[in-house]
Amino acid sequence: MNLGKLKPWIVSLSKNSLAKNTLWMLLAQGMRLVLQAAYFVIIARALGAEQYGAFVSATALVAILAPFASLGGGNLLIKNVSRNRGLFSEYWGNALFMIFVSGLVLIILVLCVAPFFLPKTIPILLILLVSITDLIFTRLLDTAGQAFQAVFWLSKTAQLNILPQVTRLIAALALVNLFPNPGALEWSSLYLISTAISAVLGVLLVHCLLGSPKLAISRIKPEITEGFYFSVSLSAQTIYNDIDKTMLAGLSSLEATGIYAAAYRLIDVAFVPVKSLLAAAYTKFFQRGSAGIGGTIDFSKRLSPIAGIYGLTAGIGLFFLAPVIPNLLGDEYAGAVEALRWLAPLPLLKAMHYFAADTLTGAGFQGVRSAVQVIVAVFNTLINLWLIPLYSWRGAAWSSLASDTFLMLCLWTMVAFLYRQQAQRLKENQ
Secondary structure, three states, rough: OHHHHHHHHHHHHHHOHHHHHHHHHHHHHHHHHHHOOOOHHHHHHHHHHHHHHHHHHHHHHHHHHHHHHHHHHHHHHHHOOOHHHHHHHHHHHHHHHHHHHHHHHHHHHHHHHHHOOOOOOHHHHHHHHHHHHHHHHHHHHHHHHHHHHHHOHHHHHHHHHHHHHHHHHHHHHHHHHOOOOOOOHHHHHHHHHHHHHHHHHHHHHHHHHHOOOOOOOHHHHHHHHHHHHHHHHHHHHHHHHHHHHHHHHHOOOHHHHHHHHHHHHHHHHHOHHHHHHHHHHHHHHHHHHHHHHHHHHHHHHHHHHHHHHHHHHHHHHHHHHHHHHHHHHHHOOOOOOHHHHHHHOOOHHHHHHHHHHHHHHOOOOOHHHHHHHHHHHHHHHHHHHHHHHOHHHHHHHHHHHHHHHHHHHHHHHHHHHHHHHHHHHHHHOO
């Protein structure tokens, strides 16, 4: 290897902000992966497939409404502050305000609708604990990370991504040491405490390093529609990613839910490098979008092939490494081997549709992105209603593959259509 030629490339890479931010996020996601895997294995083994399935089905239901707990406040923070740093305090204050107001309303809503979607064997207290955790404290922590992301300080965003995994690992160790026969309810209590500690620390870090919040009610009303679009997008994304777990609990069994959820968790783990790249590039999509969709397409063309190659490689690796699952989680998760093999194409499909989605968002077409995602969410729900009663978790896996493929095709079709429209307008104006 010619070290003389390698050195300038390394120096150039170290000066590239996107590369540095991706590396920060990748290192954080790598550490998060290790910590998450550790507490996942502990919890899955301690609770068993049925109790783990109960917890996952509750979190999946809450996750559908969780994006509305901030009404897109974090995304609006990134969009506006990335272009004007002086707006930080106002958008940070508005985001915190919306989390508390809408979060409390959504907790009540979840408690009202849960009996219609979840088995009666799941205690209402468990649902309440998960709701408080994910609708208030998780949203606070996520928005704190977005605050640093808005000012391109992704090293701090990365650290905040690691923090909840550390506290949850400690909580998982406490679960197996403090409770002789732990269940989903005990874990939900520790899940709340550990997340609350992380959220308080995250908000304090933003306050100390970036500034204090300032409420600017006048800015909320003009941007409420765009913020709602962000929320709809994230909620629809959660539906086609997680509604199958909630539906499995109601239409099949908690054991099937646990098996499928364990396999899907490994898909999420494999997707970490692409998520890191997406997080590092997200703010830049807004900057490139000031030139229209042509600017975001050019930016996406640089990154999506890298993500696609990784997604394909990860899927092949997951397919062949699937038999290791029972050794990690126990023999009752043997069914997750087949589940993981069915889900193996998802890293590639997700990589492709996420870049198309961010291409639209950065160019100001969040409404279009949200509309497509809502259509796919409805599609996913309908085919799950058909397939899960017939084929249990296999039906959920087939539904996920069909939905992600449909989403990828729809989003890139919209990108191509809008780009042709922009090109036509430019031609007419010449």
